[in-house]
Amino acid sequence: MGKQTSTSAPEERSATAKYAGGFPQTFGDFKDQFVTAENPTPQSIPPPKYGDQGIIGEKHVLIMVGLPARGKTHMAKRLCQYLRFFHGANTRVFNVGEYRRRDAGVGQTADYFTKENEEQRMKFARAALKDMIDFLFQEDSMSFLEQRGVDSGRVAIFDATNSTRERRRWLIEQIGTLPLKVLFIESICTDEAVVEKNVRMAKINNCDYSGVMTEEQAFKDFMQRVRNYEKEYEPMGSDDEVDLSFIKLIDCGRRVEFNRVHGFLLGRVAQFLSNMHATTCSIYLSRHGQSEYNSHGKIGGDSGLTPMGEAYAQKLAEFADRVITRDPENGEARPVRLWTSSLQRTKLTARHLKHDKVKTGGGKDWIQMAPRVLRNLDEIYAGVCDGMTYEEIRAAYPREYELRRQNKLSYRYPRGESYLDVIARLDPLVQELESYREDVLIVGHQGVLRLIYAYFAGLDRDEAATLSIPLNTVIKLTPRTHDCIEERVLLHDPSENQEPIDPPSY
Ligand code: F6P
Secondary structure, X not given: OOOOOOOOOHHHHHHHHOOOOOOOOOHHHHHHHOOOOOOOOOOOOOOOOOXXXXXXXXXXXXXXXXXXXXXXXXXXXXXXXXXXXXXXXEXXXXXXXXXXXHHHOOOOOHHHHOHHHHHHHHHHHHHHHHHHHHHHHOOOOOOHHHHHOOOOOEEEEEEOOOOOHHHHHHHHHHHOOOOOEEEEEEXXXXXXXXXHHHHHHHHOOOOOOOOOOOHHXXXXXXXXXXXXXXXXXXXOOOHHHOOOOEEEEEOOOOEEEEEOOOOHHHHHHHHHHHHOOOOOXXXXXXXXXXXXXXXXXXXXXXXXXXXXXXXXXXHHHHHHXXXXXEOOOOOOXXXXXXXXXXXXXXXXXXXXXXXXXXXXXXXXXXXXXXXXXXXXXXXXXXXXHOOOEHHHHHHHOHHHHHHHHHOOOXXXXXXXXXXXXXXXXXXXXXHHHHHOOOEEEEEEOHHHHHHHHHHHHOOOHHHHOOOOOOOOEEEEXXXXXXXXXXXXXXXXXXXXXXXXXXXXXX
Protein backbone atom coordinates (compact mmCIF):
# COMPACT_ATOMS: atom_id res chain seq x y z
CA MET A 1 0.00 0.00 0.00
CA GLY A 2 1.34 3.42 -0.96
CA LYS A 3 2.11 6.09 1.59
CA GLN A 4 -1.01 8.13 2.38
CA THR A 5 -0.84 11.80 1.76
CA SER A 6 -2.52 14.44 3.80
CA THR A 7 -5.24 16.77 2.73
CA SER A 8 -5.01 18.87 5.85
CA ALA A 9 -4.98 22.63 5.65
CA PRO A 10 -1.72 24.53 6.24
CA GLU A 11 -3.01 25.82 9.64
CA GLU A 12 -3.47 22.20 10.78
CA ARG A 13 0.02 21.25 9.69
CA SER A 14 1.50 23.88 11.92
CA ALA A 15 -0.64 22.85 14.89
CA THR A 16 2.18 20.99 16.61
CA ALA A 17 3.92 24.29 17.22
CA LYS A 18 0.76 25.90 18.56
CA TYR A 19 0.99 24.85 22.21
CA ALA A 20 4.67 25.26 22.78
CA GLY A 21 3.97 27.83 25.48
CA GLY A 22 0.85 26.43 27.20
CA PHE A 23 -1.06 23.26 27.86
CA PRO A 24 -4.28 22.56 25.92
CA GLN A 25 -7.50 23.21 27.78
CA THR A 26 -10.12 21.42 25.70
CA PHE A 27 -10.24 18.10 23.96
CA GLY A 28 -10.16 19.89 20.60
CA ASP A 29 -6.97 21.68 21.63
CA PHE A 30 -5.45 18.45 22.78
CA LYS A 31 -6.27 16.74 19.53
CA ASP A 32 -4.71 19.58 17.52
CA GLN A 33 -1.36 18.81 19.05
CA PHE A 34 -1.11 15.49 17.33
CA VAL A 35 -2.32 16.56 13.89
CA THR A 36 0.51 16.24 11.40
CA ALA A 37 0.65 15.88 7.64
CA GLU A 38 1.17 12.12 8.00
CA ASN A 39 -1.51 11.65 10.64
CA PRO A 40 -4.37 14.05 9.99
CA THR A 41 -6.94 12.28 12.20
CA PRO A 42 -5.00 11.02 15.20
CA GLN A 43 -6.27 9.13 18.20
CA SER A 44 -5.37 11.72 20.77
CA ILE A 45 -7.19 10.87 23.94
CA PRO A 46 -4.99 11.94 26.83
CA PRO A 47 -4.03 9.14 29.21
CA PRO A 48 -6.88 8.45 31.64
CA LYS A 49 -6.53 10.69 34.63
CA TYR A 50 -9.67 9.87 36.55
CA GLY A 51 -10.51 6.50 35.19
CA ASP A 52 -9.67 2.94 34.69
CA GLN A 53 -11.09 0.21 32.57
CA GLY A 54 -14.48 -1.29 33.38
CA ILE A 55 -16.09 1.26 35.65
CA ILE A 56 -16.56 3.98 33.10
CA GLY A 57 -19.38 6.32 33.96
CA GLU A 58 -21.10 3.97 36.39
CA LYS A 59 -22.30 4.92 39.83
CA HIS A 60 -22.11 2.59 42.81
CA VAL A 61 -23.42 2.68 46.36
CA LEU A 62 -21.72 0.50 48.95
CA ILE A 63 -23.80 0.12 52.12
CA MET A 64 -22.06 -1.00 55.30
CA VAL A 65 -23.99 -3.36 57.60
CA GLY A 66 -23.17 -4.61 61.09
CA LEU A 67 -23.27 -4.04 64.81
CA PRO A 68 -21.17 -1.24 66.30
CA ALA A 69 -17.40 -1.90 66.76
CA ARG A 70 -17.18 -4.34 63.83
CA GLY A 71 -14.62 -2.25 61.91
CA LYS A 72 -17.13 -0.85 59.40
CA THR A 73 -15.72 2.67 59.40
CA HIS A 74 -12.18 1.35 59.08
CA MET A 75 -13.20 -0.73 56.06
CA ALA A 76 -15.15 2.14 54.52
CA LYS A 77 -12.22 4.55 54.79
CA ARG A 78 -9.61 2.14 53.43
CA LEU A 79 -11.86 1.08 50.60
CA CYS A 80 -12.48 4.71 49.76
CA GLN A 81 -8.75 5.42 49.50
CA TYR A 82 -8.18 2.25 47.46
CA LEU A 83 -10.89 3.07 44.91
CA ARG A 84 -9.77 6.67 44.60
CA PHE A 85 -6.09 5.92 44.31
CA PHE A 86 -6.00 2.76 42.22
CA HIS A 87 -9.16 3.12 40.18
CA GLY A 88 -9.51 6.87 39.90
CA ALA A 89 -13.09 6.58 41.13
CA ASN A 90 -14.54 9.68 42.72
CA THR A 91 -15.39 8.05 46.06
CA ARG A 92 -16.78 9.51 49.26
CA VAL A 93 -17.83 8.08 52.63
CA PHE A 94 -21.12 9.25 54.19
CA ASN A 95 -20.87 8.40 57.87
CA VAL A 96 -24.23 8.76 59.60
CA GLY A 97 -22.55 9.06 63.03
CA GLU A 98 -20.86 12.24 61.85
CA TYR A 99 -24.25 13.72 60.90
CA ARG A 100 -25.56 12.81 64.36
CA ARG A 101 -22.61 14.44 66.11
CA ARG A 102 -22.91 17.49 63.90
CA ASP A 103 -26.69 17.94 64.39
CA ALA A 104 -27.35 16.51 67.86
CA GLY A 105 -24.00 17.18 69.48
CA VAL A 106 -21.69 14.71 71.19
CA GLY A 107 -22.29 12.89 74.47
CA GLN A 108 -25.26 10.70 73.48
CA THR A 109 -25.48 7.79 75.92
CA ALA A 110 -26.53 4.18 75.22
CA ASP A 111 -30.30 4.78 75.57
CA TYR A 112 -30.14 7.10 72.58
CA PHE A 113 -29.50 3.99 70.49
CA THR A 114 -32.60 1.97 71.45
CA LYS A 115 -35.43 0.89 69.16
CA GLU A 116 -37.74 3.44 70.85
CA ASN A 117 -35.46 6.25 69.76
CA GLU A 118 -35.08 5.09 66.19
CA GLU A 119 -37.22 7.81 64.61
CA GLN A 120 -35.00 10.41 66.25
CA ARG A 121 -31.92 8.81 64.66
CA MET A 122 -33.52 8.33 61.25
CA LYS A 123 -33.22 12.02 60.52
CA PHE A 124 -29.43 11.73 60.43
CA ALA A 125 -29.68 8.78 58.06
CA ARG A 126 -32.02 10.83 55.84
CA ALA A 127 -29.65 13.79 55.82
CA ALA A 128 -26.67 11.57 54.91
CA LEU A 129 -28.70 9.85 52.20
CA LYS A 130 -29.75 13.15 50.68
CA ASP A 131 -26.15 14.37 50.51
CA MET A 132 -25.12 11.03 49.07
CA ILE A 133 -27.65 11.25 46.25
CA ASP A 134 -26.62 14.85 45.54
CA PHE A 135 -22.99 13.73 45.36
CA LEU A 136 -23.81 10.90 42.98
CA PHE A 137 -25.95 12.90 40.61
CA GLN A 138 -24.70 16.45 40.90
CA GLU A 139 -23.60 18.18 37.71
CA ASP A 140 -20.15 17.03 36.79
CA SER A 141 -17.65 19.64 37.78
CA MET A 142 -15.02 18.02 35.57
CA SER A 143 -13.96 19.88 32.47
CA PHE A 144 -14.74 18.42 29.10
CA LEU A 145 -11.12 17.41 28.65
CA GLU A 146 -11.10 15.50 31.94
CA GLN A 147 -14.37 13.73 31.15
CA ARG A 148 -13.09 12.80 27.75
CA GLY A 149 -10.06 11.43 29.58
CA VAL A 150 -12.52 8.88 31.02
CA ASP A 151 -15.05 9.59 33.72
CA SER A 152 -14.88 6.61 35.99
CA GLY A 153 -18.15 7.39 37.71
CA ARG A 154 -18.71 7.83 41.39
CA VAL A 155 -18.80 5.60 44.41
CA ALA A 156 -20.62 6.49 47.62
CA ILE A 157 -20.09 4.49 50.80
CA PHE A 158 -23.01 4.72 53.22
CA ASP A 159 -21.47 4.03 56.61
CA ALA A 160 -23.99 3.20 59.36
CA THR A 161 -25.14 0.05 61.16
CA ASN A 162 -28.06 -0.60 58.75
CA SER A 163 -28.57 -3.61 60.95
CA THR A 164 -32.29 -4.32 60.42
CA ARG A 165 -34.12 -5.55 57.34
CA GLU A 166 -36.50 -2.63 57.69
CA ARG A 167 -33.65 -0.11 57.46
CA ARG A 168 -32.15 -1.86 54.44
CA ARG A 169 -35.58 -2.03 52.76
CA TRP A 170 -35.96 1.71 53.31
CA LEU A 171 -32.58 2.33 51.69
CA ILE A 172 -33.49 0.22 48.67
CA GLU A 173 -36.82 2.09 48.36
CA GLN A 174 -34.92 5.37 48.32
CA ILE A 175 -32.23 4.47 45.81
CA GLY A 176 -33.39 1.25 44.13
CA THR A 177 -34.85 2.99 41.09
CA LEU A 178 -31.86 5.24 40.48
CA PRO A 179 -29.32 4.28 37.80
CA LEU A 180 -26.69 2.80 40.09
CA LYS A 181 -25.39 -0.50 41.43
CA VAL A 182 -25.85 -1.30 45.12
CA LEU A 183 -23.66 -3.60 47.20
CA PHE A 184 -24.13 -4.32 50.91
CA ILE A 185 -21.00 -5.07 52.93
CA GLU A 186 -21.70 -6.81 56.22
CA SER A 187 -19.06 -7.22 58.90
CA ILE A 188 -19.78 -9.93 61.47
CA CYS A 189 -17.64 -10.57 64.50
CA THR A 190 -18.67 -13.19 67.02
CA ASP A 191 -15.53 -13.03 69.14
CA GLU A 192 -16.42 -10.91 72.19
CA ALA A 193 -12.74 -10.32 73.01
CA VAL A 194 -12.16 -8.77 69.58
CA VAL A 195 -15.21 -6.54 69.97
CA GLU A 196 -14.05 -5.36 73.40
CA LYS A 197 -10.58 -4.65 72.00
CA ASN A 198 -12.12 -2.61 69.16
CA VAL A 199 -14.20 -0.63 71.64
CA ARG A 200 -11.17 0.15 73.81
CA MET A 201 -9.03 1.06 70.80
CA ALA A 202 -11.43 3.00 68.63
CA LYS A 203 -14.48 4.07 70.60
CA ILE A 204 -13.84 5.21 74.13
CA ASN A 205 -11.65 8.12 73.09
CA ASN A 206 -13.75 9.23 70.15
CA CYS A 207 -15.61 12.52 70.18
CA ASP A 208 -18.81 10.91 71.56
CA TYR A 209 -17.04 10.47 74.87
CA SER A 210 -13.89 12.57 75.18
CA GLY A 211 -14.29 15.06 77.98
CA VAL A 212 -17.75 13.65 78.80
CA MET A 213 -16.95 10.41 80.67
CA THR A 214 -13.99 8.51 82.10
CA GLU A 215 -12.57 5.75 79.91
CA GLU A 216 -14.20 3.03 82.02
CA GLN A 217 -17.62 4.73 81.94
CA ALA A 218 -17.27 5.17 78.20
CA PHE A 219 -16.38 1.49 77.74
CA LYS A 220 -19.44 0.35 79.72
CA ASP A 221 -21.71 2.77 77.90
CA PHE A 222 -20.48 1.71 74.47
CA MET A 223 -20.90 -1.98 75.31
CA GLN A 224 -24.48 -1.17 76.35
CA ARG A 225 -24.97 0.58 73.01
CA VAL A 226 -23.81 -2.64 71.30
CA ARG A 227 -26.35 -4.65 73.38
CA ASN A 228 -29.15 -2.30 72.31
CA TYR A 229 -28.34 -2.88 68.66
CA GLU A 230 -27.97 -6.64 69.20
CA LYS A 231 -31.63 -6.86 70.29
CA GLU A 232 -32.80 -5.73 66.85
CA TYR A 233 -29.97 -7.03 64.63
CA GLU A 234 -30.92 -9.11 61.59
CA PRO A 235 -27.94 -10.41 59.60
CA MET A 236 -28.24 -10.28 55.81
CA GLY A 237 -29.27 -13.22 53.67
CA SER A 238 -32.85 -13.98 54.69
CA ASP A 239 -35.24 -15.02 51.87
CA ASP A 240 -36.37 -11.47 51.14
CA GLU A 241 -32.75 -10.34 50.69
CA VAL A 242 -31.29 -13.08 48.50
CA ASP A 243 -31.78 -10.95 45.41
CA LEU A 244 -29.54 -8.23 46.81
CA SER A 245 -25.81 -8.03 46.15
CA PHE A 246 -23.85 -8.48 49.35
CA ILE A 247 -20.55 -9.54 50.83
CA LYS A 248 -20.37 -10.98 54.33
CA LEU A 249 -17.04 -10.74 56.12
CA ILE A 250 -17.03 -13.07 59.08
CA ASP A 251 -14.51 -12.76 61.92
CA CYS A 252 -12.07 -10.37 60.23
CA GLY A 253 -12.01 -12.19 56.90
CA ARG A 254 -11.69 -15.74 58.35
CA ARG A 255 -14.68 -16.53 56.17
CA VAL A 256 -16.06 -14.46 53.31
CA GLU A 257 -19.37 -14.99 51.51
CA PHE A 258 -20.39 -13.38 48.22
CA ASN A 259 -23.92 -13.07 46.94
CA ARG A 260 -24.54 -11.70 43.45
CA VAL A 261 -21.27 -9.81 43.24
CA HIS A 262 -20.59 -9.03 39.59
CA GLY A 263 -18.72 -6.48 37.51
CA PHE A 264 -15.25 -4.98 37.51
CA LEU A 265 -15.54 -2.52 40.37
CA LEU A 266 -17.51 -4.81 42.68
CA GLY A 267 -14.99 -7.56 41.91
CA ARG A 268 -12.16 -5.25 43.03
CA VAL A 269 -14.12 -4.30 46.15
CA ALA A 270 -14.63 -7.99 46.98
CA GLN A 271 -10.95 -8.75 46.47
CA PHE A 272 -9.83 -5.76 48.52
CA LEU A 273 -12.14 -6.58 51.42
CA SER A 274 -11.11 -10.23 51.45
CA ASN A 275 -7.50 -9.13 51.91
CA MET A 276 -7.85 -6.40 54.47
CA HIS A 277 -7.94 -6.94 58.23
CA ALA A 278 -7.92 -4.88 61.40
CA THR A 279 -4.40 -5.66 62.68
CA THR A 280 -2.26 -2.52 62.72
CA CYS A 281 0.96 -3.07 60.78
CA SER A 282 3.75 -0.75 59.72
CA ILE A 283 5.37 -0.39 56.35
CA TYR A 284 8.99 0.73 56.19
CA LEU A 285 9.99 2.41 52.94
CA SER A 286 13.59 2.88 51.89
CA ARG A 287 15.08 3.92 48.60
CA HIS A 288 18.15 1.96 47.53
CA GLY A 289 21.49 3.43 48.59
CA GLN A 290 22.94 5.97 46.19
CA SER A 291 23.52 4.35 42.79
CA GLU A 292 26.20 5.13 40.20
CA TYR A 293 23.50 6.69 38.04
CA ASN A 294 22.22 8.81 40.95
CA SER A 295 25.71 10.20 41.43
CA HIS A 296 25.80 11.30 37.77
CA GLY A 297 22.24 12.64 37.86
CA LYS A 298 21.11 10.01 35.34
CA ILE A 299 17.62 8.52 35.63
CA GLY A 300 16.69 4.85 35.45
CA GLY A 301 19.24 2.27 34.38
CA ASP A 302 20.42 -0.70 36.40
CA SER A 303 23.67 0.49 37.96
CA GLY A 304 25.33 -0.64 41.17
CA LEU A 305 25.92 1.34 44.37
CA THR A 306 28.48 4.07 45.03
CA PRO A 307 30.55 3.92 48.27
CA MET A 308 27.90 6.18 49.84
CA GLY A 309 25.20 3.76 48.70
CA GLU A 310 27.13 0.87 50.21
CA ALA A 311 27.55 2.77 53.51
CA TYR A 312 23.77 3.25 53.61
CA ALA A 313 23.19 -0.47 52.89
CA GLN A 314 25.27 -1.34 55.96
CA LYS A 315 23.46 1.19 58.14
CA LEU A 316 20.11 -0.11 56.96
CA ALA A 317 21.07 -3.63 58.05
CA GLU A 318 22.09 -2.36 61.51
CA PHE A 319 18.87 -0.37 61.82
CA ALA A 320 16.77 -3.36 60.77
CA ASP A 321 18.50 -5.56 63.31
CA ARG A 322 18.20 -3.02 66.12
CA VAL A 323 14.77 -1.51 65.39
CA ILE A 324 12.67 -2.85 62.51
CA THR A 325 12.81 -6.52 63.53
CA ARG A 326 12.33 -5.85 67.28
CA ASP A 327 9.12 -5.71 69.23
CA PRO A 328 9.07 -2.11 70.56
CA GLU A 329 7.59 -3.32 73.88
CA ASN A 330 10.14 -5.98 74.85
CA GLY A 331 12.94 -5.81 72.25
CA GLU A 332 12.40 -9.42 71.18
CA ALA A 333 12.78 -10.46 67.54
CA ARG A 334 9.52 -10.47 65.60
CA PRO A 335 8.78 -11.56 62.03
CA VAL A 336 9.22 -8.92 59.34
CA ARG A 337 8.98 -9.25 55.55
CA LEU A 338 11.30 -7.82 52.91
CA TRP A 339 10.52 -6.75 49.35
CA THR A 340 12.98 -5.45 46.79
CA SER A 341 12.63 -4.65 43.10
CA SER A 342 14.43 -6.73 40.49
CA LEU A 343 17.01 -3.99 39.85
CA GLN A 344 20.43 -4.56 41.31
CA ARG A 345 20.61 -1.33 43.32
CA THR A 346 17.76 -2.45 45.61
CA LYS A 347 19.07 -6.00 45.96
CA LEU A 348 22.55 -4.68 46.80
CA THR A 349 21.03 -2.34 49.39
CA ALA A 350 19.25 -5.25 51.06
CA ARG A 351 22.14 -7.69 50.97
CA HIS A 352 23.49 -7.07 54.49
CA LEU A 353 20.14 -7.65 56.18
CA LYS A 354 20.18 -10.63 58.54
CA HIS A 355 17.99 -13.65 57.87
CA ASP A 356 17.88 -15.31 61.29
CA LYS A 357 15.22 -17.81 62.19
CA VAL A 358 12.55 -16.46 64.55
CA LYS A 359 9.29 -17.84 65.91
CA THR A 360 5.95 -16.49 64.76
CA GLY A 361 3.05 -15.83 67.14
CA GLY A 362 1.74 -19.29 66.20
CA GLY A 363 5.11 -20.88 67.12
CA LYS A 364 6.21 -21.57 63.53
CA ASP A 365 9.73 -20.92 62.25
CA TRP A 366 10.10 -17.77 60.20
CA ILE A 367 13.11 -16.76 58.12
CA GLN A 368 13.57 -13.12 58.98
CA MET A 369 13.25 -10.83 55.96
CA ALA A 370 13.54 -13.61 53.38
CA PRO A 371 14.09 -11.50 50.24
CA ARG A 372 11.18 -11.31 47.85
CA VAL A 373 12.11 -9.80 44.49
CA LEU A 374 9.21 -8.15 42.66
CA ARG A 375 9.48 -6.81 39.13
CA ASN A 376 6.38 -4.74 39.71
CA LEU A 377 8.45 -2.73 42.19
CA ASP A 378 10.95 -1.68 39.49
CA GLU A 379 11.38 2.04 38.98
CA ILE A 380 9.18 3.95 36.52
CA TYR A 381 10.62 3.13 33.10
CA ALA A 382 11.72 6.25 31.25
CA GLY A 383 11.73 4.61 27.79
CA VAL A 384 13.87 6.57 25.31
CA CYS A 385 15.05 8.80 28.20
CA ASP A 386 16.39 5.93 30.32
CA GLY A 387 19.96 6.70 31.36
CA MET A 388 19.82 10.42 30.54
CA THR A 389 20.10 13.37 32.94
CA TYR A 390 17.14 15.78 33.19
CA GLU A 391 19.27 18.39 31.38
CA GLU A 392 19.98 15.96 28.53
CA ILE A 393 16.26 15.18 28.24
CA ARG A 394 15.45 18.87 28.10
CA ALA A 395 18.00 19.40 25.30
CA ALA A 396 17.09 16.31 23.26
CA TYR A 397 13.30 16.27 23.76
CA PRO A 398 12.20 19.77 24.83
CA ARG A 399 8.54 19.07 24.08
CA GLU A 400 8.50 15.88 26.11
CA TYR A 401 10.24 17.69 28.95
CA GLU A 402 7.57 20.39 28.93
CA LEU A 403 4.66 17.95 28.70
CA ARG A 404 5.96 16.04 31.71
CA ARG A 405 6.37 19.25 33.65
CA GLN A 406 2.74 20.13 32.87
CA ASN A 407 1.26 16.84 34.04
CA LYS A 408 3.71 14.50 35.67
CA LEU A 409 1.10 11.96 36.80
CA SER A 410 -0.30 11.05 33.41
CA TYR A 411 2.70 11.90 31.24
CA ARG A 412 4.06 8.76 29.60
CA TYR A 413 7.72 8.67 28.47
CA PRO A 414 8.03 7.70 24.80
CA ARG A 415 8.29 3.90 24.84
CA GLY A 416 8.23 4.09 28.61
CA GLU A 417 5.76 4.46 31.45
CA SER A 418 3.70 7.10 33.19
CA TYR A 419 3.01 7.27 36.93
CA LEU A 420 -0.51 6.08 36.10
CA ASP A 421 1.00 3.00 34.44
CA VAL A 422 3.02 2.34 37.58
CA ILE A 423 -0.10 2.73 39.74
CA ALA A 424 -1.74 -0.02 37.69
CA ARG A 425 1.13 -2.42 38.25
CA LEU A 426 1.27 -1.65 41.97
CA ASP A 427 -2.40 -2.57 42.55
CA PRO A 428 -1.75 -6.31 43.10
CA LEU A 429 1.18 -5.54 45.39
CA VAL A 430 -0.87 -3.23 47.54
CA GLN A 431 -3.60 -5.86 47.85
CA GLU A 432 -0.90 -8.24 49.07
CA LEU A 433 0.42 -5.67 51.55
CA GLU A 434 -3.09 -5.14 52.89
CA SER A 435 -3.31 -8.87 53.62
CA TYR A 436 -0.06 -9.12 55.63
CA ARG A 437 -0.13 -9.27 59.39
CA GLU A 438 3.60 -8.62 59.75
CA ASP A 439 5.52 -5.40 59.15
CA VAL A 440 7.20 -5.08 55.76
CA LEU A 441 10.40 -3.34 54.65
CA ILE A 442 10.30 -2.26 51.02
CA VAL A 443 13.62 -1.32 49.46
CA GLY A 444 12.55 0.46 46.30
CA HIS A 445 12.91 3.50 44.09
CA GLN A 446 11.90 7.13 44.28
CA GLY A 447 8.97 7.00 41.81
CA VAL A 448 7.47 3.73 42.99
CA LEU A 449 7.85 4.59 46.67
CA ARG A 450 6.14 7.93 46.11
CA LEU A 451 3.04 6.03 45.03
CA ILE A 452 3.11 3.48 47.84
CA TYR A 453 3.69 6.29 50.32
CA ALA A 454 0.85 8.42 48.94
CA TYR A 455 -1.61 5.53 49.02
CA PHE A 456 -0.92 4.55 52.62
CA ALA A 457 -0.63 8.14 53.83
CA GLY A 458 -4.14 8.78 52.45
CA LEU A 459 -3.03 11.33 49.84
CA ASP A 460 -4.57 12.01 46.49
CA ARG A 461 -2.83 10.46 43.53
CA ASP A 462 -2.55 13.92 41.93
CA GLU A 463 -0.10 14.84 44.70
CA ALA A 464 1.97 11.67 44.49
CA ALA A 465 4.39 12.29 41.63
CA THR A 466 6.16 15.20 43.29
CA LEU A 467 6.50 13.94 46.86
CA SER A 468 9.86 13.95 48.57
CA ILE A 469 11.31 10.48 49.16
CA PRO A 470 14.96 11.24 49.91
CA LEU A 471 17.92 8.86 49.73
CA ASN A 472 19.50 7.61 52.98
CA THR A 473 16.19 7.70 54.86
CA VAL A 474 13.80 5.10 56.25
CA ILE A 475 10.15 6.17 56.33
CA LYS A 476 7.88 4.25 58.68
CA LEU A 477 4.14 4.43 57.95
CA THR A 478 1.49 3.10 60.29
CA PRO A 479 -1.93 3.57 58.67
CA ARG A 480 -4.92 3.79 61.04
CA THR A 481 -8.64 4.38 60.48
CA HIS A 482 -8.56 8.16 60.51
CA ASP A 483 -4.90 8.95 59.85
CA CYS A 484 -1.45 7.54 59.22
CA ILE A 485 1.46 7.92 61.63
CA GLU A 486 4.70 8.76 59.90
CA GLU A 487 8.26 8.67 61.19
CA ARG A 488 11.41 9.41 59.18
CA VAL A 489 14.92 8.38 60.20
CA LEU A 490 17.96 9.71 58.37
CA LEU A 491 20.42 6.80 58.57
CA HIS A 492 23.27 8.33 56.64
CA ASP A 493 23.95 12.05 56.49
CA PRO A 494 25.90 12.85 53.30
CA SER A 495 26.75 16.36 54.46
CA GLU A 496 28.98 14.89 57.23
CA ASN A 497 31.56 13.77 54.63
CA GLN A 498 30.69 16.42 52.06
CA GLU A 499 29.31 13.66 49.87
CA PRO A 500 27.18 14.69 46.89
CA ILE A 501 23.48 14.91 47.64
CA ASP A 502 20.56 13.54 45.72
CA PRO A 503 19.94 15.65 42.59
CA PRO A 504 16.42 17.10 42.41
CA SER A 505 13.94 15.33 40.12
CA TYR A 506 11.75 17.04 37.53
O1 F6P B 1 16.65 9.80 39.88
C1 F6P B 1 16.28 8.62 40.53
C2 F6P B 1 14.99 8.05 39.97
O2 F6P B 1 14.65 6.90 40.72
C3 F6P B 1 15.01 7.73 38.47
O3 F6P B 1 15.51 6.46 38.16
C4 F6P B 1 13.57 7.91 38.08
O4 F6P B 1 13.38 8.08 36.69
C5 F6P B 1 13.22 9.12 38.88
O5 F6P B 1 13.92 9.03 40.11
C6 F6P B 1 11.76 9.24 39.20
O6 F6P B 1 11.51 10.55 39.67
P1 F6P B 1 10.80 11.65 38.71
O7 F6P B 1 9.52 11.00 38.30
O8 F6P B 1 10.64 12.84 39.59
O9 F6P B 1 11.68 11.90 37.52
